Amino acid sequence: MEGVIHGFVEAQGVTGAILVLVAGGVLLTVCVEKLISYLTRAALELKISLFALAIVFTGFEFDDTVLALVLSAGDLEGAALGTALGTGLAIIGVTLALAAIIKPFPVDIPPDYVALFALAPLLLLPFVLVGTLTFVHGLALVGAFVLTFGYLIAREYQRDTPVFRNTELGEEIQADGGITVPEALSEISEDQIVGGRSDPGWIWLSLAVFALIGIVFASMLLEAGSEVVVDGFGLEETVFGATVLTVLLTFEDVMLTIEPVRRGVPEIGVGNVIGSVLFSVTGNVGVIMLLSDLEISRSVLTFHLPTVIVVTALAAYFLSEGELKRWHGFLLGGLYVVYWLIAIVVFGGVPISG
Structure with a gap:
């Protein structure tokens, strides 16, 4: 489907591609707003964890998995690994950072969740040290992904509080189980049906x-x-072109993090961040090895993976403090920019997420 869409857009030229970008942005915004409303109502009606639903619905990066399979099948395993690491970094350095900068918000995450989030990139370290990853290593990482997500979802179903207690939505849930209508549940047309x-x-x-x-x-x-716009303006080999492409490719996650925070249900946004990072460094990397062996480049061991480990650990520390502040966002975003500059100047390239 992606190939068909790309071929159609390419045939429309640069002007048509710009119109497609506008249409895609509008459609994405509408669908994100609807997803927030639907998930919130589903969690309250079914009396299940909104955070667990957010992990399931937004944490699985299906498009990244498909891209990893395509790249692996085309003998581009290194590019697939770069995409996985790039996604993990962009989720924190772009989406979480922007959410904190735009609207600082409270966070109520159990310590074991924060620990899993912080330690997830470390799961890659022994595999990277091996040098060449095989099918067996891929199965191990996919297994780690299944166990990690299974643990989070099982723990959420055991919790007494299905949503963050100190969020706007959590404060509206009364002690007797009754629910008033918070701003996050402002009436939509589907309510009548x-x-x-x-x-x-x-x-x-x-x-x-x-x-x-x-x-x-x-x-x-x-x-x-x-892609068509960047190619049409000759920006594909420049820092600006790469930056524009990355922002557009991570726009989905930006919306899925910022909009829930803005509407008073940050558990959806945080669930997206934690789920996406966990998936990127376990299941998504594991999928790459299911089709072919992967030889780890020296830059992954010395720079890219250490950066993912440090940035993730720092984000986990901020989340553990109970509130994500604006300066946290500026620091995470600044580290992401520094990473880009070092990667381009020293290593000649940056993993592009999407």
Whole structure:
């Protein structure tokens, strides 16, 4: 599907690609807004964890998995690994940083969740030290991904508080189980259709699936349009071109983090960040080795992976403090910019996420 979309957009020229970018941005914004509304209603109606739903719906980077498989099949395993590491860095250095800068927000995450988040990149270290990764290593990383996500979801179902206690939504949940309507649940047109039906929670969950499909399709439009625009203006070999491309390719995660924070349900945004990083450094890397062996370059061991480890650990420390502040965002974003500059000047390139 991505190939078909890219071919269509390319045939429209630069002007058509710009229009596709606009359409993709509008569609993505609408679908993200709908996903937030649907997930929040589903969590409250089904009395399950909104954080767990956020991890499942936004943490799995399906498009990155497909891209990793395609690159691996085309003997571009190094590029696939770079994409996985680049995604992990961009989720923290762009999406989480922007969310904190735009609107600082409270965080209520159990210590074991924060520890898993901080230690996840370290799982790659023994594999990278091996030098050449094989099918067996891929199975081990995919297994680590399944165990990690399974643990998080199981723990969420055991918690007494299904949402962050100190968020706007959490404060609206009364001690007797009653719920007033917070700002995050401001009325939408679908309420008139779904509200009176039996088992509305499952209907909201089904609508969330359709919203997620719309987000993936909108991301494909953004990716195809951005590539054509960057190529058309001759920016593909410049720092600016790479920066523009990366911003566009991570726009989906930016929206899935910033919008929930803005609407008072940061558990969706934090679930997206934690889930995406965990998936990128375990399942996504593991998928690469399922098709072919991967020889680790020296720059991964000496620079790219250490950067992921340090930035993730720093973000985990900020999350553990109970509130993500504006200066946290500036620091994380600044480290990401420094990483780019060093990578381009010293190593001649940066892993591009998307």
